Amino acid sequence: MDLLKYGDIVPAKSIGCFEIGSNRNKIVSLFGGNYETEARTNCSVIQTENLWFWIDHTDLVFQIRAFNGFCGTLGGKIGIGNTLVDVENHFGKCNYEKYIYLISNIPGICFELKDTEDYDEEWNEMSAPIESIYVFGT
Structure with missing residues (x-):
């Protein structure tokens, strides 16, 4: 199963196996080297095809974005494409x-x-x- 495309969405906690508060190195080790990093003023953003991860100055994830065909859902009911x-x-x-x-x-x-x-x-x-x-x- 593709960790970057599937998984439950849990508010304030996680998308799939990727958790808020995780260390940057842990996140990257879960999906390997197929990503880009964008440096921003107060953070950096690790960008993959279906998920983006906002990383603070202490190297911890504070926000995750699912998009582009990510197939996971919130409560088994709401996902990309719902309204x-x-x-x-x-x-x-x-x-x-x-x-x-x-x-x-x-x-x-x-x-x-x-x-x-x-x-x-x-x-x-x-x-x-x-x-x-x-x-x-x-």
Whole structure:
């Protein structure tokens, strides 16, 4: 099984076997050498095809992003391609905050929606597919 494509999504804790608070070297050792690292002002981001890992100045993971066909789910119900309607039906109200959507009663997880480029249709946030799922420490 591909560790970078499958696994449960647990808010404020993990995506698959990759956990918030893990050491950079541990994360990289789990999937090998097929990745890129982007240096940012206050952190670095390890980028793979399906997962990105934000690493702080102490070399610990503080955020993970699943996207691009990642097949894992939150609670066996919500994954890439589902909608905010699905999220609200299973987990409660979502709130918009700076380009992301948070579940009101579940800290440590947020969603980024796909921006449709079809100008014939009006974009509806509730039916737009989830493009990315982020898990972060609280």
